[in-house]
Amino acid sequence: MRRLGPAFLAVSLFAGCGGSEVPPSSEPIAQQEARLTGTDVDVPPECQGILTFANTASFATLDAYLPSDVVTNLVTRRASSPFVSLADVSSVRLVGQARLEQLAGGARAQGFIGSSCVGVLDGLAVSTDDAAAIVSLVNTISDSELHDVLPDAWNGAVNLLTLRPFTSVQAISNVAGIGDVGLRNIRNSATLSRPLEALINEVNLKGDWGHGGATMARHFDWWQVVTTNGRYQYGGLECFGLEPSSVPSGASVRPYLADATEVRNEILNTVSSANRNNQIPSSVIAAGMANLDALTAGRSFKGCYFGYANDPWSGHSVAIFVDTVNGFSVMTDTYWAE
Known part of the structure; x- marks a missing residue:
């Protein structure tokens, strides 16, 4: 089985699709918003106009794009507190995916959002930059990583692998088995580690110092890495x-998971190995490590450590970490050669 660890139950953040309506969420807004703090937001800057439209448009303007009873509920709710996320908007009675799409359509027609915002898909507002990153990731991601990113949507993962390549994020959203949580997980995997990936690129470009060095990876096939045969040692x-x-086969199993500190120490040591001549800009290191801290705080990781050699005169030490819930993964490889 090409999988690291057990599946975990993911709870859908939104309800409703097509033209159907759903009852309001019984979960307090504070709890809904707690899931959206930090980097895991549901409205990127390019699409913030959707919320501005929901918060400021007149009843008459909203009524041109939404049913009157929905508008009444929105206006009544915003009078007590403005909307801060799509999850917040979705908590209003009669607002489901279809109404979010209509709201986004009104925001576009009224000039609140432009071409840099694709719109709302599966309860998630998507920018054109994010859409391009999602399509690129889905078209290139390995089987093992995709199943870790979608731990509770195995059918969706299989369908993505079968149907790719895709040309649009809408087509990905339409795939059977990809819903609110699945699309969000894919978006997060594709977009939320950009500063860390910039640091990884610097390590890979400048980490070879003759008789040794270091490389890193953010997206990789962990199963292939761990089980590759034919090495000298x-x-x-x-x-x-x-x-x-x-x-x-042949692995020992330790009884505890890795935490954020262990992951950070391994990556920082790898960066230091690559940066012996101080050729990596300090600003890139600081931004990348801060991004890593934001993505790993309070998380648990499964993975492996191992060493190998392609010949008798060199050696590699590899570490692989994968978040047990959302599939965020990173790999380090430090090496030496005579």
Whole structure:
């Protein structure tokens, strides 16, 4: 089985699709918004006009794009507190996916959003930059990583792999098995680690210093990395957090997961190995590590450590970490050669 660890239950943040209406959420707004703090927001800057439209447009203007009873509910709610997210808007009675799309359509028609905002898909507002990143990721991601990104949407993952390549994020959203949580997980995987990926690129460009160095990866096929055969030497394979059926042959299993501190220390050590001549800009390192901290705080990780050599005169030490819930993954490789 090409999978690191058990599946975890993901709870849908939104309800309703097509023309159907859904009852209001019984969950307090504060709890809904708690999930959207930090980097995991549901409205990118390019689409903020949707919320501005919902908060400021007159009853008559909103009524041109939405049913009157929905407008009444929106106006009544915003009078007590402005909308701060699509999840917040969706908590209003009679507002489901169809109404969010109509709201976005009105915002576009009234000039609140432009061409840089694709619109609302599966309860998530998507910018054109994010859409391009999502399409690129889905078209290139490995089987093992995609199933970690979509731990509770295996059918959706299989369908994506079968139907790709895609040319639009709308087509990805339309795939059976990809809903609110699935699209959000894919968006997060494609977009939320950009500063870290910039640091990884610098490490890979400048991390070779003759008789050694370091490389890193953000998107990779962990199964292929761990199980590749034909190396001169293979040793020290230690894994953690894996389902028994996923433990590679010959691996030892430690009884505890990795935490944010362990991941940070490994990445910082790898960056230091690559940056022996101080050729990586300090601003890139600071931004990348801050991004890593934001993505790993309070999280738990499964993965493996191992060493290998392609010949008797070199050696590699590899570490792989995968978030147990959302599939965020990172790999480090430090190496030496005589």
